[in-house]
Amino acid sequence: MMRFKGTDALMTKANWFDTKTILDGIRRWVEIETPTEAPEQVNRLVSLVADQHRDLPVTLERIAGVDGCGDHLLARSTWGQEQPGILVLSHLDTVHPLGFIERLPFKVEGDSAFGPGIYDMKGGAYIAHHAFRALCADGNRSPLGITHMFTSDEEIGSPTSRALIEKEGRKAKYVLVTEPARDGGKIVTGRKxxxxxxxxxxxxxxxxxxxxxxxxxxxxxxxxxxxxxxxxxxxxxxxxxxxxxxxxxxxxxxxxxxxxxxxxxxxxxxxxxxxxxxxxxxxxxxxxxxxxxxxxxxxxPPYEKGNAGASLYEHAKTLAGEIGFELIDTYTGGGSDGNFTAPYTGTLDGLGVDGKGAHTHYEQLYVSSLEPRARLLYRLYQTLR
Incomplete structure (x- = not known):
């Protein structure tokens, strides 16, 4: 199991990457259960996520769900939208049925925090939002505009969001996918x-x-x-x-x-x-x-490791080294929304939290991964150009 060392050098103001603060935010998202087949529950979380963007320099676009799925939400930075920028992909739906939180309540035991969907992928979705909030608090603007897309149907193959993902992906210069890390913190640079x-x-x-x-x-x-x-x-x-x-x-x-x-x-x-x-x-x-x-x-479609994706990975690897951990890439047979963008836009996947047990009765994230993984996303926002 990988453990990380943090650094305060990257933040000169208040520590936006306090682990307890991040974990408290994740808990709020986890405790709203969001199985794909319960769109009213997904929409409860979409509403909360939208509310948490109200004080940020963004424009919000909420797209009504169809075919029994929940809504999709796009939060676009008010800067940088006139040129290709960064698209962040996160899904809010989970596989656990409604009521599963009684069996797997949010709890912290040692370095593990448990809950339905906490690893796949509410933890990753939240740290990407938190990193953006930290960026906005700095008062500085990233070189590129940032669009964070929250979708409602990834766990069933993204039937209602695929066209939207492909449209936004073709407009972007980079795509960052907040699916969970693999095998002790590895980033994903290819999928079947x-x-x-x-x-x-x-x-x-x-x-x-x-x-x-x-x-x-x-x-x-x-x-x-x-x-x-x-x-x-x-x-x-x-x-x-x-x-x-x-x-x-x-x-x-x-x-x-x-x-x-x-x-x-x-x-x-x-x-x-x-x-x-x-x-x-x-x-x-x-x-x-x-x-x-x-x-x-x-x-x-297959997510093959092309030149743009390889270059993006090398950049992220350098940033991770500055933060204090080694970023290793891997290839996986599981699909994600990154499959839709990788064929034409530099895509980096597995940027979410480290943990284990996706889709199981013991799903968990590693608390020690929250700060460094959030910092990595923050630094990607700051440095991609």
Missing amino acids: GVGRFEVFIKGVPAHAGSRPEDGRSAVRELANVIMALEAMNDLARGVTVNVGVVRGGTRPNVTPEEAYGEIDLRVPSFADADEFVGKILALRSKTEGVTVRVTGGLNR
Whole structure:
């Protein structure tokens, strides 16, 4: 577990990076539960976040939620918006169901603070806001304008925010994503692309005992499809295919007429995406009288470490060294909203808090990471140009 040493050299005024102050702010956000499927709860937090920007030099744009999701919020600095600037991406929704806070209440034990969504990613969203507040308190303006986008649907694939993220990402010079740090504080400079598919199979029903010859089993054909999908896994290339949901049939004595499956695809490159999306969509039935239909595609493009992203990482690494900790980068199979911006804008991900247990009953952040990670964001705001 990485531990950090702080420095007071970066702040000559009041210590804006007091750990207790930051943790108290995170607690307020955590104690408003925000599962994606509860838009009224997400909007409660959006309202609080908006209120916490009222005394800052920003303009606020609140975009009403659609399709059962909560609102999105953009806080734009009043300076620097006439040229490409810094886009900060944070999501306020979490995976834990409403009421989970009774099982996982906010608490601090040693260096760990617990709570639903505290690590993924309310801690990171808050420290980015706190760093911006510190920047504004200095009275100095960053070289670039800053836009902080808070979204409501990342945990379900960002269906209502993707277009907005891509639009703002194309306008930005840099994108900073406050997803949690990995493996003891590592920054993320690459992610696999994510594909999601559904397979629908139609067979012929029959009495399984008296007329089995009349039936064509959709479930048996689903088994054929699953075997074909499993054969696509290529760990050496970093390609994974997983059939995570299956359904089919009605009764044990009826040849199943219908079957259904949901598929997850992870690919490291655009070339792999083209190849394997094509293979999955091309799946066909091996049984006469049975049809197989596959829908879906890539819902997050690969986040490949390009030159702009590599340069941004090296800059952040230097800043972290000045603050007092080593910033190491990593690559992960999980997707984020950074996947949407990395193909065309220098993107740095994993800038949130360190911790562990995302999406679990023991989710936690490491308190010792709050000050240095907030300082890093502050210094990025100050120095990117």
